[in-house]
Amino acid sequence: MQQNEAYTRRTILQFIVLLIFGVIILRLASIQIFDSSYKNQAKGNVLRYEVQYAPRGEVIDRNGEYLVQSKECYDLMVIYREIGKQGFDTTRFCDVVGISREKLDRELRNARMNPRAPYMITNYLPKEVKLRFEEHHFPGFYTVYRTARQYPRKIGGNLLGYVGEVDKNDIERGEGEYKMRDYIGKSGVEAAYEPILRGKDGVKIMERDAHGAIKGSYMDGLYDTLPIPGKRITCTIDARLQAFAEELMKDKVGAVVAIEPSTGEILVMASSPTYDPDELVGRERGNNYMRMLGNKRQPLFNRAVKAKYPPGSTFKLVQGLIGLQEGVLTPSMAYPCHGGYHVGKISQKCHAHASPLDLRNAVAQSCNAYFCYVFRDIIENKKYENVKEGLEVWGDYVRSFGYGRKLDSDFLGEGPGTVPTRELYDKRYRGSWNSLTVLSLSIGQGELGCTPMQMANLAATVANRGYYYIPHIVKAIEGQDSIDRRFYEKQYTKVDAKHFEPIAEGMWRGVNVEGAGTSWRAYLPGWDVCGKTGTAQNPHGRDHSTFLSFAPKDNPKIAISVYVENGGFGATIALPIASLLEEFYLTDTITRPQLVEQVKNMKIYYPHYDNK
């Protein structure tokens, strides 16, 4: 090899060495001097963000009584690598905290997967346990303040809902609002008013020194934020009335909804069977929840806003109103009834009563034949091309009362119910059907499905003579002047106000004129109670018992709907429940204790639930 060549190669190699070190130094300059992202990430490594959980807002009833309270409780956390090599006294630890050795071992194994991250060993530690825990020193373990729900009256399980840890879907839907281990309202009021009740978590930033020990607050707490507690919500519910309703509904399946007609405020919303809301709090929540899911009577199903019941005779009110508005009926018009309505093979039976009856008495006596005539007149009206179009017009009226659609209340998961459409029958009967085919609609049977809240809303609408306020559960929110605007707007039906008076009078007669109607047992002296019974046939055995009522007739204070599955005649069980609730709400007394006992002790046999 030439000397020259050797010199060139040596130079090239020296150049390569310098080039390699040059590239490394350039890269170092870029990450150490020019790129600040690494410094920020380092800060994230050194700083410890401690979440300061905000206490959840409380819920009180319309009279200021607590429905939901927050009590302090603690999560027990561990940072595995900080436990230290020498370990700790596990027996004493289990003793103090009150968990089993197996659970501790299991949780520590999980914690070891990510030794630097805080890991929750157990939650819902009561304050006493937390204080006891702090007397001992267990390195690596610490407690975090949380709040747990507490229900002083143990009522309104489905109404108030429950709170649980967020799941994956919640985190996704929350778009960054939620992180693991946060609590979220899962149903009822807790879910509907989640953003208000939740408040805002704060953060405390702690700085660690080179040894990993907490040195103190970062920048003297400049970037710390205080937790903002959730706001208090005043519920429209009357706690005592709610409790009484739940008591009366015991051992029966069904729902009670009571509304203040002049505001749309829901006074009672009881779904039965119900559950003790305290059971869905704390460590046993999962087990209890699973047990309730397994209960064949479905206590977690909020029948008051989700069930689809045939309205039965209570729907005759709507039928009459539509007839009046359409001009096919006048209050004085009378139709005969001979044990029912018979056309060819089709017949609707009726109970024995005087005949013929005018509208007021037909409502009071709940005459089936009368409303068959009315319904046929409505949909066979010559104004419309045919029955199908007539049914569409009828459907529009019905929907204007809030049936067949969601009422748009503030309650999540509200069901729409069903109002059959022309398409439904066209499909079912391949286009060939007439007014007789759908005759059962005239007395609230057939394809009609309503929620108890929709029925209560009808009572409120008649009470208001033509309009209703959207039923709602929240009366006031702490720090806010008003609730949502839509709850202050009158919702008119498609029936003029003047047509409501005869119907209301019919309801009044049913209760107050002896021998004139089916609802006389609802009579409360001096309160002008108006009522309408309903007895709905259904495929699950005995008829459903239902009762719609409002009182007093003028200036009504309460509108109520009671629905008891398989309760028999409307007057048998639904009526006394409604009557007792009205009395209690209006007079604050119970004058018929024997009736209360009788209703409470009435057990209904539900073969289709219990033998499933």
Place this chain on the structure above:
Amino acid sequence: MITNNRHNANQTSLFEGVDRIAILLYVLLVICGLISITSACYDETIEGGFFTFAHSHVKQALWACGALVIGIIILLLDSRYYHMYAYYAYALGVLLITGTIILPEALAPTINGAKAWYDVGPFNVQPVEFTKITVALAMARVMSNYSFSISNTHHLMRVGMIIFLPLAIIILQNDTGSGVVLCSFLFVLYREGLNKWICIPILIVATLFIFSFLFTPLFLLILLVVIFTLSNAMMIGNLRAHIIFLASVCGSALLLYGVSELLFTNALSGYTCMIIASLGGVIAAGIYAVRRNIPAMLLTIGIFIGSMVFVPTADKIFESVLKPHQKERILSFLGIVSDPSGVDYNVNQSKIAIGSGGIIGKGFLQGTQSKYFVPEKQTDFIFCTVGEEWGFIGSIIVLGLLCALILRLMKMGERSQEPFCRIYNYCVASILLFHAMVNVGMTIGLIPVMGIPLPFISYGGSSLVAFTILVFIAIRLDATPRKGLMTA
């Protein structure tokens, strides 16, 4: 070249002719290492003060003292011994690494998946650190032979044997990272006159090996044929003939593909056609080379066949040779899998640690990132501590010292009249360069994580002693001839 006037005959000290700059650089690097280890491992829970034996830095300081004694012994020995016993040392080195594979787990435990360690009482020794020295000595011995010619294919084969025998054993040990270090001897071969048109394709093949799973085998094969044909053309001239050769290989592959498509249904894939065509081309080129007696061309063909087997099957090698964590590291480095808290975690935390140091660093014992978040912070990722506590300035100082030592070793090699000394010094320089490049490169995300120590800085007795021996032999060899000249 340094003048020799400081070496006068009257001076008979032990360090006669010893390169003081190299010694100084070595000492400074060891001190930097001790400081960094102190920071990385300082555990205030150990009782008994700063100088208790339980501290890692105290252990390492004792190792450094031991290394210094060994260094002095090396300087005392006659330099001719290194030349004389080079092959024996090589044999011993190969035996040592073979031993780790053969010996039972009790004597040679598996650490981090590599069966490359001896359990020697209170500590573990990785013999490959010492094998590097013996390979360097054997290289120097073979290549300094008077009759040795780098352009002679047979001689080159012999050098190849010296490198690949231990390389194969190291791969069997499952310690690929250390094995790759031996490949850095290409640096030495280039200095000794290896044709650059052999060096360049080897470098390209090495790169392709890492990236091979990004491409299809067909594309890789075409790339290889093009690279080797062109490099052969550059080596022996006649570019036109080579281009015609290239065109005919590709043309015949296309023809073969077309014919097979017409005659059979899906008989031959494009890749198979290309293999057949290039094998034909290789045979033709081989016959031509033998007929015309062009050994350089035979060498190219040999390397081509080697890499043809190597690169298209790199997928399989990748699957079988590399350990899962290495695979993941390489995949993560190439951005094929990205998972900051998983595979990327080491490199990401390492970059955060270094980046957080800024220009002047956080100061001694003030680092938090490298101490708590970087794994292997005192061995493979020791540079994180340097970067975090001493910042950009400290990093430049450490890198500058390493760079200066490498350049100094090269210079010492160049000024020597003995080829043995020159080749050995270059070997040492290339080993140090490779270690520094890969180690620092991986901490800042330039190079996949391989797990080799940073010379003189990383914690570990055997590594420090081995690097000391490596460097002190170079210093001894450098000191000898001039001393010899003076006394002769």
